[in-house]
Amino acid sequence: MSSMELELNNLRSEALKEISSINSLDNLREIEIKYLGRKGVLNQLLKELSTAPLEERPELGGIINQIKLEIIREIESKRTLLEEREKAKKLEEERIDVTLPGMNISPGRLHPLTLIIERVEEIFRGLGFTVVEGFEMETDYYNFEALNIPWYHPARDTQDSFYITDKFLLRTQTSPVQIRVMEKTKPPFKIIAPGRVYRRDQPTARHSPVFHQIEGMAVDKDITFAHLKGTLDAFAHALFGSDVSTRFRADYFPFTEPSGEFAISCIFCKGKGCRVCSYSGWIEILGCGMVHPKVLEVGGIDPEEYSGFAFGMGWDRLAMLTYNINDIRFFLENHPEFLVQF
Amino acid sequence: MKTLYSWLKDFVDIDVPPEEVAYKLTMAGLEIEEIEEIEDDYILDVSIPANRGDCQSILGVAREISALFNAPLKLPDEPRLKEVEEGIDIEVASPELCPRYTLRFIKGVKVGPSPDWLKKRIESVGIRSINNVVDITNYVMWMLGQPLHAFDADKISEKVIVRRAYPGEKITTLDGESRNLTEEILVIADKRHPIGIAGVMGGEDSEVSLFTKNVALESACFDHISTRGMSKVLELRTEASVRFEKGIDINMTKLASDIATEMIVKLCGGEVGKISEFYPVEYKPCSIRFRPERFSKRIGINPSYSEMRDVFFRLGFKVEEHINEWRVTPISARRDISLEEDLYEEVVRIIGYDKIPSILHERITGVVSTSPAWEKRKILRRKITSLGCSEVITSSFVPVQFDKYFREFYADDISSISVINPLREEESVLRWLLSQSLLSLAINNVRWGYNDFNLFEIGKIFFKDGESFMEKEHLGIVQSGRIIYSWDKEVNASFFSTKGLLEKLFKHELTFVPAYYSVLHPGRTANILYRGKVTGFIGELHPDVARILKLPRIYIAEMDVDEFPLELFSVGQVKEPSRLPKLKRDIAIVVPETLPSVEVTSILEEVFKDTLEDYELFDLYKGPNIPEGTVNLAFSLNLRAKDRTLTQEEVEEKIELLKNKLADIGGRLREW
């Protein structure tokens, strides 16, 4: 072994020792430069090779390259090791307490009355109805007279109104929309008209001076009471489930004839009787009937040629039933603890 | 109206449990709210629809039961009265308000307590026992539906006149109230003065008392419309007035009087005097056309002729059958039946609504389209909730203290609307802006302990423009406190958090111009313009107002949604995405701090034209690194040409142009 060989051997073991003792990526980079850099030890040796005897050059060159490869391999494996170690350290530093609460990003919520009307709308749209709207400030004519409720009609007693002038009032029902639609539209049509109504009632758990109704009306040739039943049955089953029973009984409204009241079997006690249904097993949902011939005439529709049905229901009441809410005043009060539940 | 089961059975022969009667009556339109069991009887509380004047009596309800159960109705017998030659003359001066009037003289009665059976019966249905004569009038009214009134005949001077009151006349009614009368009030008077208000209440002077010897028994029919009017004017409703309002059977008037007279002489002694009667035109019900075919076409069932005929017979109606068309004559008590459709209801009521099948009508589409306002509201609601804002629905009435709030939004000739007859004076004003309602809600929220809120409402507002009453749909937003928060960071409500919502909702089509509203912060308020028109406003509540209302910093915005076309909110023409690379360039611009940023952005838009795809202000800096009185605006620009890859040279060219333009407004590009 030549002195050169011996020197190379020492260099090799020194380099490997140095690499194995290194503890940081920075130091590793220094070592890399020291041995493998452009001006590093090994490159220097290769340059110096030209001074060696010609016949020894290939062998020495081979040895140098072998050492170089070995150092590269060692450095790389050291690097991988150190990188892993560093990553692990960083990850450890980034450790968080996963039990801390998350950021409070509240979703925007819809009001329960909106949630209900969107369901109702969807059901009636599926049955071929469209949505129209009317005015909240109405004339006495549209709110009463045109609906077969002259000023002396006893039905006005239950609909004590807020007046704006002696002729204008806040509508007590959504039914004026019936007249306004008929005046503008030639049958056939099927509409629902949801909206706000007003009655001069002292606020209680069951009554609010400001509340909401959903009006419905269909006019065509040969519409029968059976179609009214079919429509309302479909509605009730879609909204309250196919297992509810429905019931029609006679009732009176000035603007329908015959008139009826539509009830569903109590959804709370399954018809056995409870506080909500006043132990009757039935919950009244809406009033309905065949559009009164006088009302059709007022709307410019010939009652001999056409017939129609109409219905009106309490929108707030529907929401109260759906969510089992006992006080109508919650809807317009908007208490955060109430609204956050929907 | 309370009825006694045994009393009903006096008139109809049935042998079924009261529950079954209650069920059938309810299904046929006379709802039984309650069955109360007493001793050996039951009280059925019947709620009577507004059109069923005929059911305001035991007889009327019994008639319904008779029809429903097909059980015979036992009508009361006409009493045979032996009359003495003594009576009181009557004169009906206002026949238009009193189509029938009778007055029976009864001589020598002994007024005293009623016998127990009578007392028990009337008390069980809720009538207070007074004395035998008065109790009998009430008993017969309850039984037959005909209101009766007994006068002390000795208090009547000469004769009884039914006439309108003279202006200035007064009467003290049985309830002890002194009432001023007007010409719209029909009175029962004697030669001197009114002794009763027709159909409503008798006078105190002529009341039957324990000292009464001779009685004048009134049984009459007063016009339902005028009785209702009087009852309203006098704010006085009685069992009698309610019956007249809904309409009584005019052909029962005399029979009721006779039955009461018979009872009086039987229970109180005395002799039957003469009856004076005014009934110039006897009421005879008209026959009504009934077409069985049309009935089937309207109702959707095909009962046999005999079934339908049977229904009418059970109701006591007369039927004449012709081919395809019948003539049906109701009984005189059923004044509610005047049209063919009324007869349809009778048939289905008695046959049962459950006999009608349930059939879906075919779809009708495309005739009436759903209102654009409705669709718009739905889109807006969905968008704004997706931005974290929650919906509220508030009352249309606003506290009177907010009446003039945000007045500056409207022209001077526009005013708010109040109702004439509010429930409470402080709640008479209709909101003319949702901001009023939202402010009111903010106060409640804070009072309930909720200082963080982010709420919106879409609803109607009301105002008066000249002589017309206007309704419009508005969107209102109110924000306060923290919007997003956790233990390590939070985003607070600010003018810009509210503005950001509007920009997202209205697709950056809005212009914000500083504005003055007395209740808003003078430096933090803007009108919002859409296509050059003021359609809303935004601002922070004025600190002084906030202090008075005990509110923290509140941000409010309001938009007139009606001014925006539905198309703005729906998906427009879809653009193809570009595959050319985007060039991102950050620039910093230093301008005088008084310069509105919109001046800078409009220059950006002008310089880069359609190569400026979008841009974002990502930093705003004031401080030591830039001259005093200036502000540094850092924008991130996204540049892209539609048809080619944008070169660096092109961009540099534009930047040079930008520098020049900025110099014109006293700004400069800041080198990094």
Ligand SMILES: [Zn+2]
């Ligand atoms: Zn129940």
